Amino acid sequence: MPVDHDVLVSGAGIGGLTLALGLHAAGIRAVVVEAAGLPLPAGTGVSLPPSAVAELTALGLGDSLARHAVAPAVLSHYDRHGGHLWSEPRGLGLGHPVPQYSIHRAVLQDLLLQAVRARLGADAVRTSTAVVRFHQSESEGVRVTLRGGGRVRSETALALIGADGLRSAVRAGLHPGEAPPGWSGVWLWRGLVPWQPVLGGRTVVVAGGGGVRLHVHPVSYPYDNGAQPPYAYADDPATPYAGGLRVPYGNRPGTPYPYESLPRRGQALLHWTASVRLGPEALPGGAGAADWNRRGRLAEVLPHYAGWRIGDLDVPALLAATPRIHGSPLVGRAPLRRWGEGRVSLIGDAAHPLLPAVPDGTGLAVLDAAVLARCLARTTPDRAAGMRLYESHRAARVAALDIAPPLPCDVLLDLVAERAPDGFAQVGDVLTAEELHHWTAAHLALEAAAEAW
């Protein structure tokens, strides 16, 4: 059957771009359509577990990641008073052959976008073009209706992949009538801030208790030795940049990231997320307000963290210095019984949005993309068979992560907050060795499940 495309990917997020690279490596031609225009909306920080880093390294991005991402050495848990509960190594320290990375989402997306354009051609990613709906038939494969440039047209493909995130149009077509994403009861604020390195500079900090949590990690190494800052943010693609990478993204299209927020010498870019369990009446908008680009206000988040100090990290000062705060309800969806149908399937947040056990879905999206590319290659030319093979590998693994909160790590933090609301001197004063072992082992098991192919 003559068609316009072999594989059409909806969404140039982390999953969609990784898939395009994986398909290209497997000799399968893909085109990616992206609803947003350039500069793409950026987001703040994301992390990549070693299994996702291994996939991106196999796609030739290992050196770029090493240059632009931070490899955390340790993950440390604290109560809200800075009492240390436990630490564990990350990445290479756990025996993985490649590191775990923390990286600015825009930097990762830009690395992927540049690689796709260099390898597949400048026209392989079509921005300002949204998938509206699709229709499958024996004679045409998948006919996809696209909207862009003020007009609606349709194109055909042998396969359509929905990598179009939380509010996926492809998922809506596969599962008509599905309820919209529902609020988990947690509100999430995020920010990036130039700050001096804390807790040794390569630590992922998790702190909290009593329904209030904080997560802090660097997404750049300190800017030092007369070098330029790690990134240049600008709307103008011609802006000079450091380290071979230009990030022409503002956090909103047409809005340059505030220049004054670039790190000064000795500072790194720190990423923080603050999540708070709230009643449904606490903030306006409910689940309907979920939007990665939604702005948050310091006054909303600061009161939950008054007086928090974790080692050399002054939490209220960090929050107050953040030039742009994002705040949005954390939403989720019930797991799907089947992801795809015929020549259409889903990856990343489109397939399994924001699982409670996986605070950051980026690693899952990369693994989905890598497995799908391999399955389609293995079953060429039968695209539907490739998708079912992919789903048989990934759907059960991901479903196992859809466990109801509270997660082991939160149980432990809440337990400590309850037993020692004013802090503790020794962890042994608040937790038995068995309790600590039980909950940390459960936490590590969940983490390992999220990182498995």
Ligand SMILES: Cc1cc2nc3c(=O)[nH]c(=O)nc-3n(C[C@H](O)[C@H](O)[C@H](O)COP(=O)(O)OP(=O)(O)OC[C@H]3O[C@@H](n4cnc5c(N)ncnc54)[C@H](O)[C@@H]3O)c2cc1C
């Ligand atoms: C703007 C933005 C900012 C984010 N910021 C963060 C962050 O700071 N921290 C974090 O942990 N996670 C963030 N995320 C989510 C994170 O990127 C994903 O959870 C994870 O990387 C999985 O990626 P994904 O490719 O499945 O989805 P996403 O990264 O969400 O990408 C989906 C892409 O599909 C596009 N799209 C949507 N609808 C259509 C359509 N109909 N047709 C074509 N394209 C469409 C979107 O514009 C987007 O580019 C952000 C996502 C977005 C879109």
